[in-house]
Amino acid sequence: MKRATVTAVVAGILALSASGIAADRTDGFPDGGKLVYGEYGRPATLDPITTNDMVGLRLTELLFNGLVSFSPKNEVVPDLASKWSVSPDNRVYTFTLRSDVKWQAKSGAGDRMVTPDDVVGTLDVIRHPRTLTPLKAPYELVADVRKLDAQTLEITLKRPIVNALGRLAFKVVPTFALKAPDFLSRDDPFVQSPVGSGPFQLSQVTDEGDVVMDANPSYFKGRPHLDRVVLKPFADKNVLTQALLFNSADMVVEVNSRDIAQIQGDKRFNLYPYNALSYTFFGHNYRDPILAKKEVRQAIAYATNRQEMLDSFYSGRGTLISGPFAPGSWAYNLDVKSLPFNPARAKELLAQAGYSKLGADGYLVADEGKPLQFTLKIPIEKENETVKRVALAFQNYLKQVGIKINLEFREWQAWKQDVFVDHDFDIVIASWAFDDSADISTLFHSGETSAWRNNFVGYTNPEVDALIVEAKTTLDREKQRTVNQRLHVILAEEQPYTFLWTLTNYAAVHKKVRHVELHPFKLFTFADTWYIPKKEQ
C-alpha cells in the first residue's frame, strides 16, 4: 500500500487490429452471482483521476475504460478506441472511438454516449493546474489533444517515446458530470460517486464502507457475467484472512505470505500468483564516507544470506534479484548472478577497505576507535511483521562479520522526511513498485539527488548517467534492452542497493469464480469475463 510508484513506459506491442464485438456476450457462460473481495485499507476516493492508492486504482478497473487496455499477455488492445494510427514522426496519435459505448445510467443526462469530447475533457482535467492528481507527471508528455470529428481525436506528444500507446491508457471520465467542468477537486461529489463506462457501475457505498458495484447491462463488450462485485475494506490483515476462510469474503487481493500454505491446502480456494514487478532492497547512503566505499557495500551483500531469509520468512515464494530490475521485466539481465552468501569474502573485502581489527565487543573497529556501525531506518507501519523479521535477520548476519546495525524506527511521514529530504540515514529498507517497465532514470541519475527525488541514496556515476539518458531517449526497443542490461551489470557490481528479492504475490479466489485472469497489479482488468456457474451462485 505505501510504496513509491515509478510510473514508466509500458512494454507492449503496437496492435493495429480492429475490434468491436456485438453487445451480447457469446461465450455461453451464465450470468449471475456475487463476488465480495477484501482489501487491507480503504480507498480515499473512487475516481481514476484523484485516486492515489492501490486500492482505488484496482477499483477503477471495474468502473472505467481507457482508450486502450491490455490483454492477459500485456499487449496493448483496443478498449474505447476501435483503431488508431501514428504519424511518421511518432508524435501524433489519431484514435477512432467506438460508437456504441454508453455512459452508465447514473450520469443524469439520459443515454449519453462516450464521445471524443469526453476524452479531450479528461486529459484537460488531468492537466488543469487546479486538479490535484498523481497523473500529472506521467501525462505531462501530452502536448495537445484535439477532437477531429464526432468519432476521432488526436493526441500530440511533446516528443516521441517508445510504446507511447501503453502510456495512453488513462481512464476516461464524463467531464459533463463534474461539478466544475474543467478541473476536479476532492470536494466534488464525483470522487465519491463516480460514473464510468466500465463493466460495473457504482450502486452505493454502504455505511460500513463497502463499495457495492452492479453489472452494467449496457456495457459495450456485453453485460459482465457477475451480477455484483463488492469491495470490503479491512483494517487488520489477520481478520481479512479470517473473513476469507469464514465466508465473509470470496477473494483476497493479496494474501499474507504466512497464510499462503493454509489457503493452498483449503480446497475451496484457488491461489493466483501475480508478479507486481516490484523488488525489495537495502539502500546505502553514499553521503556516508564508509558506505561510499564499494568494498563495504559489496561486503554487506556477501554477508547477507538472502536465500535463507526468503526461505524462512516467505517459504521461498519469490526470486532473488541481482540488479535494479524486477526479474519479470524485459530489461532484466539473466546473465548477471547475484552476489552469493559468503561471509569469508565479506570479511576479506572489509579488510581491504581497512577494517580488520575486532574490538572487545565483537565488532570491527572503525575511525576513532568506535565500532563499525550503521543505522537501519525503518518506517513504522501497523502490519510490518515481515519487514521486522528481515531487519532483525540482517542485523544478525552483519554481526557475524563484525558490523553493528542499529535499528531505528520512525513514523511513516517522519521517515520519508528523513530519507527523501534530509538524507539523514545510513541504510534503509524499502521497495520500488514499477508500472511495468524499466525506467530507472529517477533512481540512479545524478540529477535526481535533491530533496524529494528518488535517487535518495545519492548515487553518481557519469557512465550510468549517460546510459540512462540513452535508454530513455532511444526509440529502438532492442537498443533499450541492451543499454538496460549494461546498466544491470554496472549496478550489480556497484551495489548502491543490496538487491534482495521480488516476492510472488498471491490472490486467493473462491473456486466458484471461473475464468479468472488477473492483471499483475490492477487485477480486475478482465473481470467482465469472470463467471460463477449456476449451481454455485
Added chain:
Amino acid sequence: MRFLELTADPTAWQRLRSWPLHRTVATVYGTGMAALVVSVYLASVFRVLPQDPDAMDLGAVNALPSAAHLLGTDFVGRDLLARIMVGTAAFFLPGLLSVSASLLFGALFGVLVGFWPERFGTAVGLLLQLLESLPKLVLILLVVALFRPDIYLILLVVGVTNIPAAAELLRARIAALRRKSYIEAAVALGLPPSRIILKHVLWLHGRGLVLIQATIGMGEAILIETSLSYLGFGVQEPTPSWGNMVALGKDYFFRGELWISTVPALAILLTVLGFHLLGDALLERLEAAGA
C-alpha cells in the same frame, strides 16, 4: 470474614490476623508479584538470563516450550523467557516516571483547587479538562512522529494525560475534609498552612490516593503500551516489551499458534493483577484504619 476482638492496643500480629481473608490474599499476592517483578528487572539489568534475548535461530521459529527454550521462541527464534524478563525494563522505570509525573502535578493542582477554589478553580479546571479531552493515542502518534518512538516519552505523555484524574481525587478529598471542618479545626489550632497541606492533607489523607493512582498507573502503562504496539507505535524492535510481544504474536493467532501471544499476555495479566490487588488491599487497610 473473620474478626477478632481487639484489645485496646492490638499488636501488629493481631492487627494482621484481623484482616479479612481476601485482603490477606490480595496483599500477599500483590507484594509477591511486585517483588518478583523487581527481582526479574534487576536480573535483566545485570544480564542474568537463561539465554541471549537477541539471539536468533531461524531454524526454530515459533517453537513451543522445550528444554532449550523454556517458554518457546518467537518469530525469529529468540527465546521467549529471556525476552519476557528483559521486557520488565520497558515498563518499570518508564511507568514510575509516568506515575510520578501524574501524581506530582496532580497533587499540585489538586491542592490549589482544593484550598483556593475561588482563585484557581476556573483556570486550573479548564487546564485539567483540556488535558482530559485530548485523545491520548493521537497525542502519542504525533509525539512519536515529532521525535521518535521512545517509551519514556510515550509514558510521560500518558502521565500528563492522567494528571486530571489524580487532581480530581485530591480535590474531592480536600473538599470532603473541608465539609467536615477538619481543616478549619487545624487552622483554629494554629497550625501553619504548609504543615496542614503537607502533613495532614497529603500525607495522612492523600497517601492512600497516591497508592491507588500509582498502582493503577503502572497497570495502565503496561496496557497502553500493548495497544500502541498493536497500532505499531509501542516499543520498537529489537527491544522487547510485553506489549510488542503480544502484538507480534497476533499474526499467528488465528492459525492456532496462540502461544506466542498468550505467554506475554499472561505475564501482563499476572503483573497488572498484582498491582491492582496490592493497591486495593492497601487502600482498604488505610480506610479501615480511619485514614
Added chain:
Amino acid sequence: MLKRIGKALAREGMRTAVLFLLVTLAMFVLLNMAPGDPVALYVNVQSLSPQEVEAVRHELGLDRSLPVRYGSWLGRMVQGDLGTSLRSGRPVTVELWRTGWRTLLLAGSAMALTLLFAAVTAYLAAMGRHPVWASVLTAFGYVLSGLPVFWLGYLAIYLATTRFHVLPLMMGEGAASSGWAFFFVPVVVLGLGNGTVSEVTRHLRTHLQGVLREDYIRTARAKGARLWRHLYKDGFVMPLSSLLANKIPYVLGGAIVVEQVFNWPGMGRLTWQAASDRDYPTLLGVTLLAALIVRAAHIVKEAVQVAVNPQLAD
C-alpha cells in the same frame, strides 16, 4: 431560581467555548509540528518538481501561515462549517456523523456494560449476602482488567470462528454475514476489557459500604424499609455519574483498537487515519467532538449530582 440556572448555564457555556478553543489549538499546533503534510494524499511527491509541489500546497491552502490557517478554520467553525476532509473530500460534519454514531453506540454500550457489571458486583460485595457470587465476579473483573484489549478481541474472534464457525460483526454483503446479532461481541470486549473494570468496581463497593454505614440507611434498615429507595441516589447515581465522566476517555481510547480488530467503521479508525495523513480538518473535528463528549459528560455529572444532593450547588 431561573436566574441562577441562567447564570450557571452562561458560565458553563463560556467555559466550554474556551475549552474547545484551547483543545483545538493545542491539537493544531502539535499536528503542524510533526513532520509531514497532507500533500502525500494527493500526489506522488517524488515525481513532481518543487514548484509543482508548492502549487499543490497552495491549492490546499497549506502555504498560509499557521495563525491564518487556524483562524480561518475557527471562523468557519463558529458558523457550523468544519471544512472538508483532505482525504475523502466529504464535509467533516458528514464524516463525523457517519462514524460518530457508530463509536457512540459501541462506546456507550461498552461503558454501560462496565458500569452495570461493576454495579452488580459492588452491590453484592457490599451487601455481603452472596459472598461466593461476589467473589467470583470480583475475581473475574480483576482478571479482565489485566488483559490487553486487542488480545481479548482476537481471542473472541478466535473462539467465534473455531467454536461457532462465524466471524462476528461482518455486516453487509458476503455470504455469511453475521450482522448485528454479534454486536455484543465487541461491546463485551471493549466494555470488560478497557482496563477500568476492577477500579470502578472497587470504587463503587467502597462507596456503597460507606453509604451503608450512614445513619439514615441504618435507620431505614432497622425500620425494615426497602433499602433501594434510599440507597440508589447516594449509593449509585452519584458515583456512577462521576465515574462515567472520568472513564469515558479510556473507553474512547480503547475503541480505536477495538474498531480496527472488528472492522467497525467508527470514529476511532477515522481519527487514526487522519492523524497519519495529517488531515487536519478531520482531526480538529474529531478533537472537537471528543472534547464535546467529555464536557457533556461532566455537565451531566454535575447536573445529576446537584439534582440528587442540592447542597452541592455552589
